[in-house]
Amino acid sequence: MPRLRRLPRRFYRRDPRVLAPELLNKVLVRGARRGRIVEVEAYAGGADPGSHAYRGPTARNASMFGPPGHLYVYVSYGMHHCANIVAGEVGVGVAVLLRALAPLSGVDEMYAARAGARLERDLCSGPGKLCQALGIAREDDGADLVRADRGISLGDDGTAPPREPGVSLRIGLSPGRGDEMPWRWYVPGDPNVSRGPGRFPVAGAPRRS
């Protein structure tokens, strides 16, 4: 297994729209379970109506306003969890949503955590799926990736981000609530990406009717 270099705090301390594509091909670690990040979205804080930080700090999103390099984990639709990596400076409230991973190791544990998954690409090909596969839940909110709290960390195994990542509008936002921002990036051609070009409008292209 390739050696991982843990990423330092300063790696996270920048605009999430700059950090997000840099996160592609980094390796998320949860104990023995590892996955390569292949799809992300940036949430740019107080001026971004799609962001949970849009209305300022609350009990739910508090970790988003904390130091960069920590997780922000929230409950989605009552039954799933989604994990973000906090970016920027303390108090700003910006983060990058992890939307898909390519499983690298601990795959048996992932199958066990995702009853019903048949194919490897069913394990981590969505923000709720990857949290289930890695066992990430609300109690992991605020975990520090730099210190590897609860065995969760982020490393670089020497694989560079794609030189030309795929770009699209963000997924799942309501019309007029930030859905027009092209702040989703993915590794082109990776089978774990939740929706590829042709199955979702690419930035600048007309929407399918």
Added chain:
DNA sequence: ACCGGGATGTTCT
């Protein structure tokens, strides 16, 4: 392939 609906709980109006 592309829909439509249900599950389920926290947040917001």
Added chain:
DNA sequence: GAACATCCCGGTG
């Protein structure tokens, strides 16, 4: 009450 950064299953082409 309605909305929600989702997923799964069962319809129909």
